[in-house]
Amino acid sequence: xxxxxxxxxxxSVQEGRISILNCDYTNSMFDYFLWYKKYPAEGPTFLISxxxxxxxxxxxxxxxxxxxxxxxxxxxxVPSQPGDSAVYFCAAxxxxxxxxxxxxxxxxKLSVIP
Amino acid sequence: xAGVTQTPRYLIKTRGQQVTLSCSPISGHRSVxxxxxxxxxxxxxxxxxFSETQRNxxxxxxxxxxxxxxxxxxxxxxxxxxxxxSALYLCASSWSISGGKRNEQFFGPxxxxxxx
Numbered sequence: 001x002x003x004x005x006x007x008x009x010x011x012s013v014q015e016g017r018i019s020i021l022n023c024d025y026t027n028s029m030f031d032y033f034l035w036y037k038k039y040p041a042e043g044p045t046f047l048i049s050x051x052x053x054x055x056x057x058x059x060x061x062x063x064x065x066x067x068x069x070x071x072x073x074x075x076x077x078v079p080s081q082p083g084d085s086a087v088y089f090c091a092a093x094x095x096x097x098x099x100x101x102x103x104x105x106x107x108x109k110l111s112v113i114p
Numbered sequence: 115x116a117g118v119t120q121t122p123r124y125l126i127k128t129r130g131q132q133v134t135l136s137c138s139p140i141s142g143h144r145s146v147x148x149x150x151x152x153x154x155x156x157x158x159x160x161x162x163x164f165s166e167t168q169r170n171x172x173x174x175x176x177x178x179x180x181x182x183x184x185x186x187x188x189x190x191x192x193x194x195x196x197x198x199x200s201a202l203y204l205c206a207s208s209w210s211i212s213g214g215k216r217n218e219q220f221f222g223p224x225x226x227x228x229x230x
Contacts (some may be wrong), residue, residue, distance in 0.1 A: 036221075043118065043204050043221025044157070089157055100170055104149075106156030 003027050004092050006105035014113050019077040021108050023090035026071065030092035030103075035064060035075050038087045038107070047088070048075070080112045116141065118207050118222035126228045132193040135225045139186050139207030145169075146188040147219070148180060151202040160203075163188050164211045192227075200229045 005024045013019045023033075031052040036044035050057040050064045050073065057064050063076045077084055087107045094101050119138045127133050139146050148160040159172040163182035180190045186207075192199055202224045209218055 041223060043206070043223050045221065046219065091157075101172075102159045104157035104159075 002106075003030075004090060004103045004105040006088075006090060006108045008108050009106070010109040010111070012111045012113060013080045015082055016079045019075075019080045019084065019110055019112065021075040021077075021088050021090075021110065023073045023075075023105055024071060025073075025092050025103075027092070027094065027103075028068075028071065030094050032093040033064070033066060033073050034091045034093070035062075036089045036091065036104075037084075038089065044089060077110075080110075082112045082114050085110055085112045118205060118220055120203075120205055120222040120225050122225060123223065124226045124228075126230060127195050128230050129195055129197060131195050132191065133195060133227060135190045135192075135203055135205075135227070137188045137190070137205035137207075137222060139188070139205075140220055143207035143209055143220075144186050145208045145211050146182055146186065147206045147208075148188070148190050149204040149206065150174070151204060151224070152200075157204070160190070162211070169211055195229045197229050200227060202226050 003026050034049040035047040037047045038044040048059050048062045048064050050066050055066050061077055066073045087109045089104050089107045091104045118140055121136045137146055145164045147162040149157050150160055151157045160174055161168055161180055162170040166182045177193045182188045204221050204224045206219045206221045
């Protein structure tokens with residue numbers, strides 16, 4: 001049973017436009033969410049995160065929105081740039097230092113077209 | 115500061131064999147986590163080591179094991195390899211335990227394992 005789902009395997013966006021990447025989760029106990037970006041032949045790099053007590057977190061061109069009632073989060077990139085072309089993973093966290101669960105989605109490949 | 119390094123970068127094995135992968139964390143980092151990435155299952159958490167002790171474990175069979183040395187370097191071992199073990203194995207290091215929750219987890223480039 002996939003607890004974190006990224007239903008769009010790929011997304012193409014024109015440079016300068018907004019990119020919206022979506023992520024749904026099933027476990028209401030998740031209390032922290034993260035987005036990672038991954039380029040080919042490199043490991044994922046942290047992008048932005050949000051605690052379940054918030055509904056929005058912004059960092060430059062990147063904004064993450066959390067809708068707890070819908071168990072849905074989204075990553076907005078405005079404006080999109082060709083260098084943003086990568087695979088984006090959302091991840092959900094539950095637990096503490098002694099025992100925790102970190103679950104990733106399968107990723108969405110974003111292509112920003114110049 | 116050097117990043118997380120993983121060796122080897124590529125590996126080909128046959129079914130039934132065992133394999134050991136190595137991860138050197140960023141200097142000063144004491145936590146090392148391992149992940150498996152496959153096209154079908156995405157990125158899945160294997161386990162986390164902190165101060166030479168396994169602190170957390172994902173839902174993988176006992177064929178997958180690991181250890182951490184006093185210098186925080188970590189190894190992951192997979193015994194009796196199966197075709198389905200073909201994947202990109204990533205390790206990530208962080209200062210403290212549960213690095214995956216905060217933004218302080220740094221990933222290595224991964225080891226691409228192919229099982230024939």
